[in-house]
Amino acid sequence: MGRLDGLLLGWMSIGLFVQLAGVLFNNDDSRYATQLYLLLFLPALLLLLKERLAFGLWRQWPVYFFVVLAVWVVLVGGVHPGSEKSFWHWLKVVTLLGLYLYAVARLAWQPQRFGWVLAGAVVVAALFAWLTLYYQFGVLERSLDYAVLRRQRLETMGWNGLADLQHPIVAGLYYGVFAVLLTWLFVHWRMSVGRALLLAVAMLGLVAYVAFTFSRGAWFALGAAGLLLLIMFSNRKAYGLLGLGLILLLVAAYLFWPEMQLERARGVTGRNYIWSAWIERFSSFWLWGSGAGADFHFTFPTGSFLAGKQFIHAHSLYLQFWYQYGVVGIGLFAALLLSLLWKGWQCREQPLARLGIALLVFAMVAMVSDVYAVFHRPSPYWVVFWFPVGILLGVRKPDSAAQTIRGQ
Structure with missing residues (x-):
């Protein structure tokens, strides 16, 4: 180099x-x-x-699907009359995304450097999680009563505009990513007793924050990604975490059973109405979509517990994406996801590939009921979705690991 x-x-x-x-x-x-x-x-x-456009990095199926999908997004954004903003806006978005994916993938070629970047980001996230908990419950003396916690979900530190994620769902997903990263650091890196204790304290802060957002999409995504990550590593530390996690779940179920029943009774919090409306309108957008960035307008009907409230998205990334970009767009998006999972599985012996798979599964679970958009300006959703995409683009199959890109 x-x-x-x-x-x-x-x-x-x-x-x-x-x-x-x-x-x-x-x-x-x-x-x-x-x-x-x-x-x-x-x-x-x-x-x-x-590196002369680094063609060695781009010669893989996930990249081909991403490029075609990006072209489709730009075309829909520039041609479809229902699209928000101009052709140049969408071209800028996909260009920045391409540079971002290249940066993440290229750094993933150096696992040690990449690991330290991740560790630094995890330290900052854990620190802000603890600062938020301290400020909200220690300084502002927010009540720990379930009804109050459910009504005032965590989304910001509440001091000087720092760590303001602006919505509990976004906050839960964002901090959930760092909980997965911290789990990966624990099962992958060598651990002394002191380091393990520090990671345990950091994890406690991250998980507590995610819990207090009451973002159930983040809960399920974190559970699925964490379980998959531990199964893929299958070492003594992973087995220990699996056992500890099971014990903690049983204890939580015993202590908070009434609250868990209340959460179950909430169901999907009105999403069934939105999804039914999406199905009713299906014939009007299924082929070509409604336009890049188009809002899915919905008002809750009289008699529902959210009667009169208005929403502008389908509360599912998959449904929203189909609504905006049509069957071609959702088909290309699905192909991108499947190709990434397949590549990650082929490279699963590599620690970074395991992390990429776990984070992508986190995003895929979250996108069932949450995530507003993925083609937009840099935001926490880039951390949730595009970051694992970049990791999986960067890991190399065993038969090509020795190759270098032109100019390196």
Whole structure:
């Protein structure tokens, strides 16, 4: 590796750290965006040009599906009369996404450097999770009564605009990603007693935060991803966590059984009405969609517990994506997901591939009932969905692990 390569990779590492954790320590969206342009997208572009577009990285089926999907998104955005914003907006979005995926994939080629970036981001996320819990329940003295917690779900620290995720669902999914990352660090890295205790404290803060968001999509996604990750590693630490997790679940069920029954009684919180409306309108959009970024307008009917409330999305990424981009769009999106899972499975002996699979499963479960959009400007949803996509693009199959990209 040349000196310039090392400089650009180090520059991108800082940018990736900011992209993952910067949502927490920035209280200004424009400042966060500026940091990403200067610290992530710019060095990614420079390295991509230096490596002559890095064709060795792009020759894989998931990339082909992503490129075709991106072209379709841009075409729908530019041609469909129902699309929000212009052709150039969607071209900018997919261009930034391409640079982001390249940056993550390229850094994943250096697992040690990549691991330290992830560890740094996890430390920041755990710190802000604990600071939020302390400020909300220690300083502001928020009640721990179930009814109050359910009504005032966690979504922000509440101080100076820091760690403000703006919605409990977004907050639960965002911090849930870091809980999965922390689990991976524990089962993958060598652990001393002191390090294990620190990780346990960090995990307690992250899980408590996710729990207090009452984002059940995040709960199920975290459970599915964590279980899959531990099964894939199948070492003594993983078995120990599985046993501990089972014990804690049984204890929680015993202590909070009435609250769990109340959660079960809530069902899907009115999503059944929205999904029924989606089915009723299916014939009007199934083929070509309603346009890139188009809102799915729905008002809850009289007699429902949310009567009169209006929503602008289908409360399922899969349904929303089909609504916006039609059968071609959802078909390409499904092909991208399946190709990523298949590649991850082929590379499952590699620790990063296991992490990528677990995080992608986290996103796929979350997208059943949550996640507003994936083709949009940088946001926490990039951490939830596109980050694992980049990891899986970066892991290399055993028969090609020795190959290097042109110019390296």
